[in-house]
Amino acid sequence: MTVLASGLDPSSAAYADNRAAMLEKLAAVEAEHAKAVAGGGEKYTARHRSRGKLLARERIELLLDPDTPFLELSPLAAWGSDYTVGASLVTGIGLIEGTECLVTASDPTVRGGASNPWTLKKALRANEIALANRLPLVSLVESGGADLPSQKEIFIPGGALFRDLTRLSAAGIPTIAVVFGNSTAGGAYIPGMSDHVIMVKGRAKVFLGGPPLVKMATGEESDDESLGGAEMHARTSGLADHFAVDEPDALRQARRVVARLGGRTARRGPEAPPVPPLYDEDELLGIVAGDLKAPFDPREVVARIVDGSDFDEFKPLYGPSLVTGWARLHGYLVGVLANAQGVLFSAESQKAAHFIQLANQRDVPLVFLHNTTGYMVGRAYEQGGIVKHGAMMINAVSNSRVPHLSVLMGASYGAGHYGMCGRAFDPRFLFSWPSAKSAVMGPQQLAGVLSIVARASAAARGRPYDEEADAGLRAMVERQIESESLPLFLSGRLYDDGVIDPRDTRTVLGLCLSAVHGAPFEGARGGFGVFRM
Structure with missing residues (x-):
């Protein structure tokens, strides 16, 4: 039988302690999420509403299909910095007219939606996800441009935003800009480089230089509307493809644009109907101890996220501190690599390399569940070849061409973080549990x-x-x-795509698997580097 049997005892004192520790960490994460949702705070939210405008998340809600999920990305960007949590930008993946899209929305309640260095990093990560997974990009724009005091950190790397828009378009991935307010200076190139542009009457302002700058540069007297208003761009310059009478109308028109994108947005569905796990997802709260030195069996996690808790384990008796095997998740076939006792030895490293090669031969996406303190050190292990075996695993991860999804559950230290497909190894998505920690070492x-x-x-x-x-x-x-090493710090620097509730792991991975199947992929067929044997 390949159905996992659970040994977790929800009535035990250890489970209760683990659950309490996890809930405490979750509460701290939720408090920081609330700051991102609050944007610029009550004063600026009220001022924005007094102008008859919708908030960023309200715009997204009207844009998306009713009662469908929105996978928000990098909500804690800029945490721990001098800037507002969330980095004045909302990004995520949602359904529009049945099509999965990457949506970005400026938050004008935070310094007028001005971009700071973390806004840039967050936007670039969103573009990267859209390109890798062939997701149409819908930009809901209302931004005063660069936050000028931090221009030295924005101007040079910021050009990548415009590069990305043109590369998305060149790759046949639709880009749509909906302009609700300011989109000035460099920001004017967002609609200028998008495939489809919608502007709101009396609200949109798209120009390279506003009236004061034009006056200073040329002596010309002008006003916002004649210089860059929606009606001017719809009637005269031709920059606006669609003229909306108000914000709801603009979002309705954006939905219609997506509805007419055609076959380029077709995506592969799951190979089998999804089947719920046999065990309660709520029990994921009590598996990882507050002290990460306490080991846990990752099969208990796998049993609560994969379809039917059915897991066909690969090499179960060899390299036992790394669990590998095949399963379905929301109907999609996946290969799973999950750390058991934390340390990676030579056997685990060779087992991982073998398993990754098999996944590439079969074109199967890989899910990495992290809880590792790194590769084993010591005289006997060095003499046994731990360096070359660890390098073999990292080589396999580096050159694998199937999509990788990573979840940091517990520790993710040292080169073990690399071998388990950390951020530097370009996983399509990487999320952390509140219990996770990651650094060079403990x-x-x-x-x-x-x-x-x-x-x-x-x-x-x-x-x-x-x-x-x-x-x-x-x-x-x-x-x-x-x-x-804590997840709030790491997420604030966009070293993950978000800190998630363990109970949401199956749902989040399912949404990610749906997204990655929008782009064709084929595993490496012998295209790995030299393996030191």
């Missing part, structure tokens, strides 16, 4: 290494070692590394 280990090096240096110079200073240094380093 805080205690890193602080300990620094202490050992400092002791050796003092001994080499024949100097006494200051134990009190050492204790203070270790405590400071541990606090720093701990804070920098």
